[in-house]
Amino acid sequence: EAEVAQSPRYKITEKSQAVAFWCDPISGHATLYWYRQILGQGPELLVQFQDESVVDDSQLPKDRFSAERLKGVDSTLKIQPAELGDSAMYLCASSFSGKGNTIYFGEGSWLTVV
């Protein structure tokens, strides 16, 4: 079964360092999402792509976070500089663009900022 691939699975970084996460969606999925999930809470959308274009980045802290999907396939989420409050799981998800289609999630990338 096709999956959303994410890496790294776990990342520990020091405060003020840069960190990047990579996501490869299910083949053919035009829509890609990055979510952040703080421990004990539900995921919250950071950014949504339709092909290579950003559809919604209203909740992305743009002073330190950036996201790109240059060729409309895989995507990178970057944090620079990382802060202690960025410790969370970063989930990538993808879906077809048709009505009612399910959003499929990757295994997530756990980030700990020390």
Add this chain to the structure above:
Amino acid sequence: AQKITQTQPGMFVQEKEAVTLDCTYDTSDPSYGLFWYKQPSSGEMIFLIYQGSYDQQNATEGRYSLNFQKARKSANLVISASQLGDSAMYFCAMREGRDTGRRALTFGSGTRLQVQP
């Protein structure tokens, strides 16, 4: 205002019994979709079941069913014959708008289910 409300932070159920996880939602859009996901301790979000706002019948997927009460704006998940492997966090989520394939999900805060032997 919260769009998705899950009022049960934690639930216990005996193995082989049925359990209902509550979810209420808030939207003014007549077209929307409701989803339930399971998140085990490993972190992966596993899709369980989907209900569209115009669907006439309640959705079912194996041991999972969705008790959809549109007038009450509730979409409760029912798990029949609970198994130990059902122990996990469960999230209710909603996608609003006619062109729902292009919209992101809004999640509730989750319910932690523990199945006891």
